[in-house]
Amino acid sequence: MNLNVANAIAIILAVLVADITNKDWVFHSEAKGFKEKFIEFWKFIAGRAFTMVLEFGLDALLFLIPAVSASSTLQMVVKMFITVIVVVLNFFIIKFFSFKKVSK
Numbered sequence: 001m002n003l004n005v006a007n008a009i010a011i012i013l014a015v016l017v018a019d020i021t022n023k024d025w026v027f028h029s030e031a032k033g034f035k036e037k038f039i040e041f042w043k044f045i046a047g048r049a050f051t052m053v054l055e056f057g058l059d060a061l062l063f064l065i066p067a068v069s070a071s072s073t074l075q076m077v078v079k080m081f082i083t084v085i086v087v088v089l090n091f092f093i094i095k096f097f098s099f100k101k102v103s104k
Helices: 003-026 033-062 066-070 072-098
Strands: none
Touching (some): 003 033, 033 072
């Protein structure tokens, strides 16, 4: 199988599993009906797409810096920092944008 096709399939499956687990077990979404669930799903996808583009952009910008490009250790540290930013952003986007929670 082509490596790009395999990566695309892996990303799609990972996002679908993340949507299901986050919606049901982490944030306890209270969306009712197909329309609300469909909107939640696309908000989730939009949030993930935003952070993916942000991650690619930060990678491209930071790895253009000669000091970062010259050191594999510094590349790893920068990549870990970017990953932490993306994970934190994903959490807040999902919590406050994607899933419906009825206030009590």
